[in-house]
Every structure is written in C-alpha cells, then in structure tokens.
Amino acid sequence: MLEKGLLKVLxxxxxxQMSIERLExxxxxxxxxxxxxxxxxxxxxxxxxxxxLVIKNIESQIKQIKEEISRCKEGIxxxxxxxxxxxxxxxxxxxxxxxxxxxDSIIKLSQDLKNLETExxxxxxxxxxxxxxxxxxxxxxxxxxxxxxxxxENISKKLKEVKGQEQRLRESIPSQVLMxxxxxxxxxxxxxxxxxxxxxxxxxxxMTLPATLYSKVVSGQIINCPNCGRWVYYET
Ligand SMILES: [Zn+2]
Numbered sequence: 001m002l003e004k005g006l007l008k009v010l011x012x013x014x015x016x017q018m019s020i021e022r023l024e025x026x027x028x029x030x031x032x033x034x035x036x037x038x039x040x041x042x043x044x045x046x047x048x049x050x051x052x053l054v055i056k057n058i059e060s061q062i063k064q065i066k067e068e069i070s071r072c073k074e075g076i077x078x079x080x081x082x083x084x085x086x087x088x089x090x091x092x093x094x095x096x097x098x099x100x101x102x103x104d105s106i107i108k109l110s111q112d113l114k115n116l117e118t119e120x121x122x123x124x125x126x127x128x129x130x131x132x133x134x135x136x137x138x139x140x141x142x143x144x145x146x147x148x149x150x151x152x153e154n155i156s157k158k159l160k161e162v163k164g165q166e167q168r169l170r171e172s173i174p175s176q177v178l179m180x181x182x183x184x185x186x187x188x189x190x191x192x193x194x195x196x197x198x199x200x201x202x203x204x205x206x207m208t209l210p211a212t213l214y215s216k217v218v219s220g221q222i223i224n225c226p227n228c229g230r231w232v233y234y235e236t
Pocket of ligand 1: 202203204205206207225226227228229230
C-alpha cells in the first residue's frame with residue numbers, strides 16, 4: 001500500500017515521464033519527416049538530372065547528324081570534281097550513282113535533323129516549365145527542413161530539462177516505492193497512477209471498483225485496481 005504523502009511526488013514524476021514520452025514521440029516524428037523530405041529532395045534532383053540527360057543526348061545526336069551531312073556534302077563535291085576527269089561512260093555512271101547516294105542520304109539525314117530539333121525544342125520548353133516547379137519545391141523543402149531543425153533543437157533542450165526534473169524527483173522517492181512504481185510501469189505503461197472516475201470506476205481501465213475498495217479510495221487510501229493493477233486514488 002502506498003503512503004499518501006508520496007502521492008504528490010509520484011504524480012509529478014508520472015507527469016514528467018509522460019512529457020518525456022510525448023517529446024520523444026515528437027522527436028521521432030520529426031526525424032521521420034526529415035528523412036522523408038531528404039528522400040524527396042534527392043528524387044527531384046534525380047528526375048531533373050534525367051531530363052537534362054535526355055536533352056543532352058538529343059544534342060549529341062544532332063551534332064553527329066550535322067557532321068554526317070557535311071561528310072556527304074564533301075562526298076558530292078568530290079564526285080563532281082571527278083566527273084570532269086573521267087573518260088569512260090561506265091566510270092561516269094558510277095560517279096553519278098555515288099553522287100545520288102550522297103544526295104539521298106542528305107535528304108534522309110535532314111529529315112532526322114529536323115525531327116530531333118523539334119524534339120529538342122519541345123523538351124526544352126517542357127523543362128523550362130518543370131524547372132519552376134522543381135525550384136519552388138526545392139525551396140519549400142529547404143524551408144521545411146530548417147523548421148524541423150529548429151523544432152529538433154527545441155525538443156532536445158526541453159527533453160534535457162525534463163529528464164533533469166525526472167532525475168531529481170526519482171531521488172526524492174524511497175527506492176522501494178520507486179521500484180514498485182517502475183515495475184508497474186513496465187507492466188501497464190503510463191499512466192501508472194490514476195484517479196477514480198465517475199461511478200467509482202478505475203481511471204485506467206474503466207472497471208467499476210468493488211464497493212469495499214471504492215470506500216477505501218474515498219477515505220483517502222491508495223489501492224491497486226484489481227483489474228489492471230494501477231494505483232488508484234481519490235481526487236479531492
Ligand atoms: Zn484498472
């Protein structure tokens with residue numbers, strides 16, 4: 001049976017422990033939120049890099065096609081200058097065929113070039129729009145992370161304070177009582193000490209106390225709830 005004189009101190013201890021629980025929960029939530037935001041940030045960066053890579057690939061394809069076109073043009077020039085020098089009709093025809101082959105290639109390559117340039121333009125303008133969205137989200141995430149850092153600092157400070165209070169309270173409680181309290185806490189969790197609520201029910205589990213126990217509580221004693229085991233007191 002618990003000495004009533006200790007009740008106030010124990011209730012204070014319980015309050016501090018509940019604060020610690022709340023603060024640690026908040027701390028965990030912030031940490032989760034922080035890693036969620038960091039993951040989102042790197043995902044955005046990856047997406048952006050991917051978009052830029054696609055544009056870069058198109059650019060290098062354009063460059064290659066332009067080079068090929070100028071090679072074909074040189075080939076045409078070469079064929080034309082040799083046309084003036086050949087004597088045999090057979091060679092002449094062969095050169096004409098060579099020239100025509102280059103010309104066909106140029107037509108095909110020019111079409112490819114046009115398509116790629118259109119695609120590049122489309123992707124660039126899509127990216128310009130996307131970039132604004134990206135940048136806004138980057139800014140938002142950075143702001144949210146700054147806020148989280150501040151919150152984390154506040155909570156750490158508060159936790160340190162409350163843990164100090166808890167330690168001081170523990171030191172003022174006889175070890176036997178403290179042991180009993182902690183054992184019960186391990187078993188039922190917080191709160192360990194509850195007041196009796198309307199119609200004589202345990203404030204922890206809600207079971208109505210037997211009349212004999214209830215009258216003990218009302219008379220100022222602290223009892224164990226026969227159902228959940230918590231300490232029950234009467235709040236005056
Ligand atoms: Zn109970």
